Every structure is written in C-alpha cells, then in structure tokens.
Amino acid sequence: MDNTLLIVNPVSGKGRVRGILLDILSAVCAGGESVRVCVTEKRGDASDFAERYGAGLERVICTGGDGTLNEVISGLMRLDTDVRPDISYIPLGTTNDMATSLSIPKTPRDAIEHLSGYSQRRLLDVGQLGRDYFGYVAAFGPFTDVPFTTPQAAKNTWGYLAYLVEALGQLPDLTSQSRHTCVRYDGGYIEGDMLLGFVTNSLTVAGGIVKFDEENVSLDDGLFEVLLIRTPRNLAELNVTLGNILKRSFNSDNVTLLHTSRISFSFDREVQWTRDGEDGGIYKNVEVVNHRRAIRIFVGNSL
Numbered sequence: 001m002d003n004t005l006l007i008v009n010p011v012s013g014k015g016r017v018r019g020i021l022l023d024i025l026s027a028v029c030a031g032g033e034s035v036r037v038c039v040t041e042k043r044g045d046a047s048d049f050a051e052r053y054g055a056g057l058e059r060v061i062c063t064g065g066d067g068t069l070n071e072v073i074s075g076l077m078r079l080d081t082d083v084r085p086d087i088s089y090i091p092l093g094t095t096n097d098m099a100t101s102l103s104i105p106k107t108p109r110d111a112i113e114h115l116s117g118y119s120q121r122r123l124l125d126v127g128q129l130g131r132d133y134f135g136y137v138a139a140f141g142p143f144t145d146v147p148f149t150t151p152q153a154a155k156n157t158w159g160y161l162a163y164l165v166e167a168l169g170q171l172p173d174l175t176s177q178s179r180h181t182c183v184r185y186d187g188g189y190i191e192g193d194m195l196l197g198f199v200t201n202s203l204t205v206a207g208g209i210v211k212f213d214e215e216n217v218s219l220d221d222g223l224f225e226v227l228l229i230r231t232p233r234n235l236a237e238l239n240v241t242l243g244n245i246l247k248r249s250f251n252s253d254n255v256t257l258l259h260t261s262r263i264s265f266s267f268d269r270e271v272q273w274t275r276d277g278e279d280g281g282i283y284k285n286v287e288v289v290n291h292r293r294a295i296r297i298f299v300g301n302s303l
Contacts, residue, residue, distance in 0.1 A: 004033040005053050005085070007072060009040050009064030012092050017063045020108045024090065027115045028061065040068070043278075050075025057085040059298075061115065065093015066136070070276035073295060074133040077126060087297040088115055098136045098276070101203040101219065103300025114298065123220050123293035125201050130286050134275040137205045138288055140265075141196030141229070142177045178231035180268040185226065185260040196229040199263060199288045213248060216257075222292035226258040262289045 006024065008017055017024075028035055038049040046062070050072045054060050062072045069089055076084045090111040091099035098104075105111045129138040181194040201219055204211045210227065217225055229245070232238035232254060241254045250257035264287040265271075273280035 003058045004028055004035045005049065005057055005060045006035050006037045007040065007046050007049050007060060007062050007064075007068070008037065009046065009068040009092070012064040012068060016092050016108060017090075020112065023109075023112050024061070024063065024115070027112050031115075033058070040064075044071065046071035047075035051078045054085050055079050055083040059086040059088055061088040061090065063090040063092055065091065066096060066098050066276045067093070067278040069098060070133075070135050070278060073126060073135045076295060077133045077291070081294070084295060086121055087295060089297065090115075097202060097204050101136060102297065104298075105300065114300070120299060121296050122299050123296050125220055125222060126291045126294040127199060127201060127224065128289045128291060129199075129273060129275055129280055130283065132275060132280065133291075134280070136200060136202035136276060138199045138273060138275050138280055139197060139205070140179075140271045140273045141194070179271055182266040183228065183263065185258055185263040188258070188260075190228065190256065193231040194228055195231040196227075197265070198225075198227040200225045200227065201290070210245060211248060220293050222261050222290050223259045224261070224263065224288070224290055226260060226263055228256045228258070230254040230256075261292075262287060264288070 006028070008021065010017060025035060025037075036053060038045075038053070040046050040049070046064070046068050050060055052075075054076055060072055060076065062069050069087075069091075072087060076087070089099065089102075089104055090108065091104060091106050092108065096106055099106055105114050124135070127134045127136075127138055178193045178195050181190075181192065181197075183190040183194075198205055198210065200212070201224060202212075203214060203217055212225055227245075227250060229241060230253075232241050237254065241252075244250070244252045244255050249255070264285070265283070266285045267283070270282045270284045272282050273286070
C-alpha cells in the first residue's frame with residue numbers, strides 16, 4: 001500500500017523535474033516508502049490529487065513552484081485535520097518565496113537530499129482568502145498579478161526576467177490602479193486610497209523584493225503580517241514609499257504593517273487578488289482568515 005504521494009508539475013522551472021525524477025524516486029524508495037506518482041496537466045490537478053489520494057498517507061511530496069505548492073496545501077486543507085499528511089517540497093519554480101522562508105534548498109540535488117528524512121518538520125499557519133487557501137501570501141494591486149499573467153512559455157525561456165518585463169508594462173498605468181479601501185482587522189480600522197496590499201505568512205514575498213525582519217514574523221502564531229501601501233500623490237512620494245519598503249521601514253506615512261488573525265477589505269470597485277502567485281479571484285468585499293498550525297511541512301535545518 002502506498003504511503004507517499006509524489007505530485008509532479010512537469011512544466012515548472014523550465015521542466016527541470018524531467019532530469020531528476022528518477023533521483024527523486026530513488027531517494028524516497030531508499031527509505032522504504034512506496035510511492036504513487038501523479039503528474040499535473042492543468043491548473044487545479046495538484047489540488048485534486050492531494051485531496052483524492054492524500055488522506056491517511058505519511059507525506060505528500062510536491063515538485064514545482066509556489067503555485068503548485070499552493071494547490072497541494074489547498075487540497076490537503078479540504079481533508080480532516082487528523083488525516084492530513086506531512087508535506088515535502090522540491091522548489092523548481094521561478095521565485096520560490098516559500099522555500100526561502102522555510103530554508104528549503106533551492107538546488108534540485110540539495111532538495112532531493114532534503115527528502116531523506118533528516119530534515120525537520122514544523123507546523124505552519126494557512127491563510128484563507130474567501131473560500132480559497134494560500135500558503136504564504138494573498139495580495140492585490142499593481143505587479144502582484146505578474147506571476148500568473150506572464151505566459152508560461154516566457155517564464156520557461158527567460159525565468160525571472162520575464163516577470164520584470166511584464167511588470168514594466170504596468171508602470172504607465174500605476175496610479176489608476178488605486179482603490180478606495182476600508183480595512184477592518186483585530187481591534188482596528190483603516191480607510192484610504194490603497195495601491196497595494198499584502199496579507200502574508202512569510203519572511204519574503206514578491207520574489208524577495210519585500211522582506212520582513214525575522215524577529216517580527218512567526219509562521220505558526222496564528223497571525224498574518226499585513227502590509228498596506230497607500231497611493232502616493234506624486235512621483236517623489238512614490239520613490240520615498242518604495243525606498244521605505246526596500247529598507248523595511250514599514251510604519252511611515254504611506255506604509256503600514258499590521259499583525260492580525262483575520263482582516264476584511266471593502267473596495268470601491270472590484271479588485272483582482274493573487275494567492276501564492278496564482279489567480280486569487282476578483283472581489284469587492286472579502287475576508288482573509290488565518291488557520292493556525294493547519295499543516296506540517298519539512299523545512300531546512302537552519303529553522
């Protein structure tokens with residue numbers, strides 16, 4: 001009987017998994033595990049596989065990018081807590097923000113060695129945006145949709161450069177993406193014109209552009225880190241705002257950092273969201289909720 005599920009995204013990270021699949025299977029089977037292998041063909045497959053075959057297994061191994069891992073987490077969250085397996089992650093995507101936060105090796109060979117069982121596990125919070133789940137970030141505003149609007153062929157050819165090209169195309173239309181927003185969170189309320197918002201459970205988002213200090217972030221405390229960026233009034237103010245973000249100065253005139261277990265947003269018109277770099281849906285009103293210590297994942301030994 002199988003006790004491990006291996007979910008493979010064959011196109012993520014320029015299709016690198018094709019060259020290491022046998023190595024992955026050898027590493028897993030050497031530990032005495034029996035494996036069911038499922039290969040994704042379209043969006044949603046990884047989530048379906050995790051839900052259909054994951055209950056009661058020892059672990060699910062996910063190969064792909066942050067979006068594939070998001071699907072695996074989403075599928076497992078549909079299972080009862082007592083039958084959810086652990087997760088191992090081999091990051092093969094373009095940004096791999098979640099692997100950075102969890103100190104999971106990003107080179108394929110090191111990541112395969114990470115499967116041996118010598119790595120440690122930890123519980124992680126999982127976020128819920130509307131009816132859908134996310135592992136490390138839900139976001140709205142310019143540039144946040146770049147990971148899923150960039151064509152897969154361009155990502156496979158150019159990697160992270162493809163994201164930058166896609167983002168540059170949004171610059172001329174930047175301020176028009178501002179939304180008047182009402183924000184309610186644990187014990188507080190904010191209202192104003194917002195350009196960007198990140199609801200995170202991570203040390204880094206947006207490919208490492210936005211980073212949080214480790215002493216301010218706990219991945220299993222039931223609290224989100226929420227970064228809200230008000231709309232700058234002019235180019236000079238925009239430059240100051242961006243500088244504050246890069247310097248991690250998160251409590252300035254246009255930048256606010258909150259810690260909360262749940263948060264709701266009401267916009268003056270519908271807004272596109274992302275979940276872990278994938279399409280998160282369009283909302284005018286939405287609540288984001290933290291599910292504390294909902295999954296367990298193998299992490300790097302430095303955590």
